[in-house]
Amino acid sequence: MSNGELLRIEPQELEFPFELKKQISCSLQLTNRADSYVAFKVKTTNPKKYCVRPNTGVVLPHSTCDVIVTMQAQKEAPEDMQCKDKFLLQAAVVSPGTTTKDITPEMFSKESGNRVEESKLRVAYVPPPRPPSPVREGSEEGSSPRASVSDNGTVNQTSEYNTLLRAHIEPKENTTEVKTLISKLTDEKNSVIQQNNKLQQELELLRRGSSKNGGGIPFLYVVIVGLLGILLGYLLKRT
Structure with missing residues (x-):
């Protein structure tokens, strides 16, 4: 389950705006729903590809903690932009006053009788955000003439441009x-x-x-x- 009784995880899917040869990060927000201290640990099926900070920690009662997941720069794009990587987030109730230094692997072992919840998170690649248009709107002194694209794809210059063009060409002709x-x-x-x-x-x-x-x-x-x-x-x- 993605949202258990101990921690609420947002978002429930890690989305990376994929770009070649560039590190990309996304964040997770962990919210402690319980009245107890909750320790967490983040695992992934591809540890060489991702860097998680922090990958372990303690969330105080009714508090939140942000986790940053960074994907290393990729040399090739995956086929059909599909990613099979997964993350596992483990949460366990710990004693009051527990810090990150006190966390041990045994805390997340159900065999030890500890109260442990596990949430599986998928990874998705999304298109990168589009850059803003280089053409500024409005008429400003010193700016380039504006252009618009008609329904058939033809670029139409504005009347200001046509006026300047006629002023420079017609007298010569x-x-x-x-x-x-x-x-x-x-x-x-x-x-x-x-x-x-x-x-x-x-x-x-x-x-x-x-x-x-x-x-x-x-x-x-x-x-x-x-x-x-x-x-x-x-x-x-x-x-």
Whole structure:
């Protein structure tokens, strides 16, 4: 029985997060249920593989004692991650005032008429805990862009990353196109300015001629000059 009248053992199965070439430990807590002093002794079917501290001791009435079981580093993983090792924990009532130094093998012999309980504990290997994700949540200055994984397994960068990417790439890709457009608009502006100046001169000549002849400026010229002025203003804004 795992939990007797003398000692309560928790847990009732030794679980080791198995990792190759690494020592792994787990703990047992022994609680004395009796009003008497209880001595204990821990045995295993594979003593070279495990280190138990303490492997013997005395638990005072209604007190607890922690036992640490350490598995030595293993070079190979067991088949199917199954372990056949077992532990045996013996408990016996001893005289008040008994210490660990006073414990003898005869105390755990039922043939001597002592009150002895035995609990068998199995060993189980469990997967090691998963390490935390290296990607930090939240947006922080100096941190790497966040990424998320969609249902089909595609990694999607966040909008912050896309914005930075466009800011660094698009200007480089469009430099030649922008320069060409600016040059074209500048040529168009200069051409319109020249035409406007020419029309202004012709308009001035017409005004002078009309003044001498007593006539007015042709309406068509006025309209053309006005339209050219509007076009010139539009081109100046674009450049």
